[in-house]
Every structure is written in structure tokens, then in C-alpha cells.
Amino acid sequence: MKYSVLMSVYYSDNPAYLKTAIISVLCQTVKPDEIVLxxxxxxTEQLDAVIEDYQKELCVVRLKENQGLGEAMxxxxxxxxxxxxxxxxSDDISLPDRxxxxxxxxxxxxxxxxxxxxxxxxxxxxxxxxxxxxLPCAHADIVAFSKRRCPFNHPAVMYKKSAxxxxxxxSEKYHFNEDYDLWFRMLKNxxxxxxxxxxxxxxxxxxxxxxxxxxxxxxxxSLRFYAHMRKSGWISRKDYLLSALPQATVCFLPNGMxxxxxxxxxxx
Numbered sequence: 704m705k706y707s708v709l710m711s712v713y714y715s716d717n718p719a720y721l722k723t724a725i726i727s728v729l730c731q732t733v734k735p736d737e738i739v740l741x742x743x744x745x746x747t748e749q750l751d752a753v754i755e756d757y758q759k760e761l762c763v764v765r766l767k768e769n770q771g772l773g774e775a776m777x778x779x780x781x782x783x784x785x786x787x788x789x790x791x792x793s794d795d796i797s798l799p800d801r802x803x804x805x806x807x808x809x810x811x812x813x814x815x816x817x818x819x820x821x822x823x824x825x826x827x828x829x830x831x832x833x834x835x836x837x838l839p840c841a842h843a844d845i846v847a848f849s850k851r852r853c854p855f856n857h858p859a860v861m862y863k864k865s866a867x868x869x870x871x872x873x874s875e876k877y878h879f880n881e882d883y884d885l886w887f888r889m890l891k892n893x894x895x896x897x898x899x900x901x902x903x904x905x906x907x908x909x910x911x912x913x914x915x916x917x918x919x920x921x922x923x924x925s926l927r928f929y930a931h932m933r934k935s936g937w938i939s940r941k942d943y944l945l946s947a948l949p950q951a952t953v954c955f956l957p958n959g960m961x962x963x964x965x966x967x968x969x970x971x
Contacts, residue, residue, distance in 0.1 A: 704733075704806045706787040706861070711741040711775040713793075718749040720794035720907065725757050727796045733803040735789065737762060741779040744769030773873035773881040780864060780872065789861040795822075796905040797859075804899060805861040812897070816866035817889060819855035820899035824908045833908055838898045845896045849887055850938045851946045854896070857882040859904040866894045877928040879921055884928065887937055922954035 708728050742765045764782050789802050805818050824833045839845050845854045870888040877884045929947030932938045
């Protein structure tokens with residue numbers, strides 16, 4: 704089965720991590736016949752040098768100005784020529800058989816529209832495995848889970864281009880929740896889903912990762928997003944109270960405590 708890989712890169716990304724991410728895609732047991740890399744605005748010389756080294760393997764789409772993740776993904780989707788698209792972040796590592804496992808799932812179930820799997824988070828500083836984010840595997844359980852928390856690991860997602868388009872694509876309305884917003888709209892639209900229990904992607908985590916999930920702006924955007932899901936009829940008032948309010952509260956905790964909360968959630 705043919706598939707595309709969709710990545711985006713931003714000027715603050717680490718060139719060494721980008722190189723490792725590209726290599727992990729090129730080393731898949733079932734290789735993609737297309738890797739679309741969206742350069743979301745001007746890049747550093749170091750990032751451009753990495754892209755130059757792999758230009759023969761990449762379809763590079765350069766944006767004159769930074770558009771944000773959602774719009775960068777929409778533009779990248781338009782440049783993907785295959786129906787099946789694997790998402791990949793510029794600082795993560797896909798395990799060699801990641802895409803083979805996902806392609807097999809699509810081959811086994813023609814109605815499947817989106818699939819993700821477990822990610823293994825490791826310390827950017829030490830390389831130590833910190834935790835794994837496991838998710839419900841069956842469609843009905845994924846739907847139920849989506850009413851409280853994000854039901855897919857974005858760096859490990861493979862989806863059908865047509866299913867994403869039918870749900871309206873990515874949106875920039877809910878910053879920090881561009882992926883979650885798309886997932887609930889896809890599920891609401893009837894897209895059949897699945898998660899694999901296998902670890903598919905290794906994801907770098909630093910203290911900055913937890914800092915970005917804190918502060919008033921993050922809390923307000925989370926409340927807005929859950930209010931949007933409630934207004935759409937996807938979640939109930941109870942879901943809102945049990946999800947949005949605790950998440951907003953965590954945003955105001957000291958970074959160390961917020962880190963502990965996220966690690967506890969990953970363990971459950």
C-alpha cells in the first residue's frame with residue numbers, strides 16, 4: 704500500500720532532531736513513496752542544511768511566513784498525493800515497523816479512517832524513558848475517551864486524507880488543541896478509529912514541554928475548546944466539569960507539580 708508522510712518544521716526546531724526524525728522515516732520497513740515537509744516560515748541555516756542533505760527524498764513546501772501548525776498541516780495535506788498519510792513531528796522518532804503495522808490495520812479494515820498507537824516519552828536530557836501514553840484501542844472506547852481527553856497521539860497518527868477533508872481539516876481556532884479539535888470532528892463525522900497497543904513513536908520530553916502547558920493563555924484556550932465541544936453536542940455538562948476545569952487548574956500549578964500530574968495521567 705502506498706502512503707505519504709507529512710511533517711512540518713519551524714525555525715526554532717533542533718536540526719539534529721530533524722535529521723533523526725527524517726532518518727527514522729526513511730528506515731521504515733515499508734518505505735513511504737512520498738515525504739512532504741512543510742517549512743512553516745523562514746528557517747535557520749542549520750535546518751536548511753539538513754533539508755538540503757535529504758532533498759532527493761523530500762517534497763519540500765516552503766511558506767513565506769509562519770502560519771501555525773493547523774494551516775501548515777492543511778497546506779501539506781494538499782501536497783500529499785496518497786490517500787493514506789502518516790503524521791510525523793520534526794523531533795520524534797518512528798520505530799522501524801510503525802507504518803507497516805498501521806498499513807496492515809488499514810488493509811484488514813477498509814472502513815478504518817484513522818489509527819494511532821502508544822508513544823514512549825523519553826527525557827531530552829538523559830534519554831531515559833519517562834512514561835508511555837497508552838490509549839483505548841477499540842472504536843467505541845476511543846469515542847468515550849474523546850469526551851474527556853485527547854483520544855489519539857498526534858505524532859503517531861495515520862489517517863485517510865478523505866476522512867480529514869470530510870471533517871473540515873485542521874483549524875487554528877483552538878490554539879494548542881488543533882489536533883484534538885480535528886479528532887473529535889472526525890469521530891463526530893462517523894470516522895471509524897483504532898489505536899494500537901504497540902509503541903509506534905518515541906517522543907522527546909523536556910521541562911519546556913510542561914511549561915508550554917501552563918499559564919493563563921493555555922488555561923483559557925482549554926476552557927474555550929471544551930466549551931466548543933459542549934456546544935457542538937459532543938460532550939455533556941458533566942464531561943465539561945470533569946475535564947475542562949481540572950485541566951485549566953493544572954495550568955496554574957508550579958511546573959514541577961504539573962509535570963507530576965501529567966506523568967500520573969500517563970500511567971493510568
